[in-house]
Amino acid sequence: MKKIINISFFILFLACLFFLFYKKKDDEITLNVYNSGDFISTLSSGGLDVNDLFTKKTGIKVNYTTFQSNEEMLAKILGGGASYDVIFPSDYVVEKLIKENMLEELNFENIPNHKLINPILKNFGFDPENKFAIPYLFGFVGIFYNNKFVKENNIDWDILWNKNYTKKIIMFDNPRDDLAIALLKNKKSINSNNKNDWILAAEELKNQRELVQSYMTDQVFDKLLGEEAYLAPFYYGHAAQSESLRNNKNIKFTIPKSGTNKFVDFACILKNSKHKTEAEKYINFLLTEEVSRANADATGYLPANKNISEKLMSESEALRSYDMKKTYVYRDLSPEISKLNDESWVSIRAGEENLDFYNIVLIFIFCLLIILNVIIFFRKFKNNRECATCSR
């Protein structure tokens, strides 16, 4: 009886293995896409599945993989281990990739929809004619706050250094965004070439550390909704950003008038991609109105498509009348300043956990327990050693 069950499980296992490997022998074209996590409309966000729709319309399969940060993606691509066709880097990373000559030039005959791109997303310094990169989604950094507890008007960046909100502030978990906020507070350029600006910004962040509850990006809205935190700078697209945020009357958003960061994520094709035409079709597909609207709803950011983005911006109180000239896009920083920022970030985060009294008491009790156990163990061991016939 047992043998039959074992054999049948084994056959089931082999069958599974066979079917899974058999599927891979298809020779349809598969596009390898590498995008940021949670950055496209899927069924779980309540919208349409963009990749499925693309496959239905063109027959090209999409192998959709995701990365957590631009640095991770860069490391993979520059390390030579990857074979992606379409990648979605952020603004300053596009500049880096262009310098390293890793992007293919785009053939606009295959991307007729580039006429639909919003004009405020054109003419970036590093790629004036969008020859290498097409904008995909963009947004602005602003401050989310709970107006039950935060009663100020005309919120500006220095509210994040306000001692009244000690341990109720959440900051970004990456160096570039936090340093940009400190630079904006000091009224300096977020792409400054002056080393001193960055050093002063790092000092500001070190001073802010005791006011910060935590440095995180994925649970920010949870904390705001649960009223565990009152202030959090974060990425913003349009008013209907998250369902639970929409239902909550107290959480508001504002962009400080002194200026902010505009972040744009681009779609690019890696050099030596074997499916360049299909990749261009994919990028073209992303610019259509239907897909743009779905992506905007799903991610909460603004799509590159002019009609949809203008409509969404006009619906948002914070963006409606904001001066676009005060929005700045990240540029690639010199290696010297990048290195300085990395070191500053380590020292900003390093002093986070201060051993307070309770921790020390707990550690002390723990050590006592260990010592007690060791003493008891040795006593028993000594007693047992006298037993000559014990089998060990």
Next chain:
Amino acid sequence: MKKVIYKLFLAFIFTFLYAPIFILIINSFNSSKSRAVWSGFTFKWYKTLIQNHAILQAAENTLIIAMVSSLIAAILGTIACVGLVNSQKFFQAFLINLNNIPIINPEIVVGISSMVFFVMIYKLTGFLKPGLTTLIISHSTFCAPYVFLSVLPKIRQITPQIPEAAQDLGCTPFKAFYKVLLPEITPGIVTGIMMSFTMSIDDFTISYFTSGSVQTLPLAIYSMTRKSISPEINALSTIFFFTVLLMLVIINIINDDIEWI
């Protein structure tokens, strides 16, 4: 009185271990994405999970890699053990120490060195493009020591004269291995396979560096931590959890008379 304290302690340990998993399972039925707010019981995340090809592909890749690499690791580990008992003492000590290296080495060192190695071979010969194959190779590499360590005590318990006696009685060496040795060490191999399977599914660092354009489940989940982790991951984890639970229950019912470990 002592019994009550022991039982309380046990309950506390189990609560500590399983409370996060239970919250995960409960949240997979939560109709809002936020874990702070409960807004109704729903199966919708399970429905969208079935249609989310990216996550399903990642889960499929993870399972394939785990199954294949634990099989390869089992073969490698068993052969190494059989070779070990038939060698000189010096070589035995050397092999055991060599086996400990992949275990003790930090995963990030293994990951980066594997990546450099595979990329170099790819540039020189055009074979071994970082992808599914390299993932399976690197996973087998760090899983084989665990199989080795599980099989080793079992194979040392066998008196070495028994396979010799079998050969004296007319077996070919292969039959002696297959019919005499293998049934004795099977519990060790099974334990080793189970451990490699778990370690392979769980592995993040090494997969991160050697995966090329293939995505495994830990990588997919990690990539979601930038914005917010979709409850589909909760649904997937719940499915994994109950599948494993079911398998263990079935195995325990079938093997009531034999103690495996």
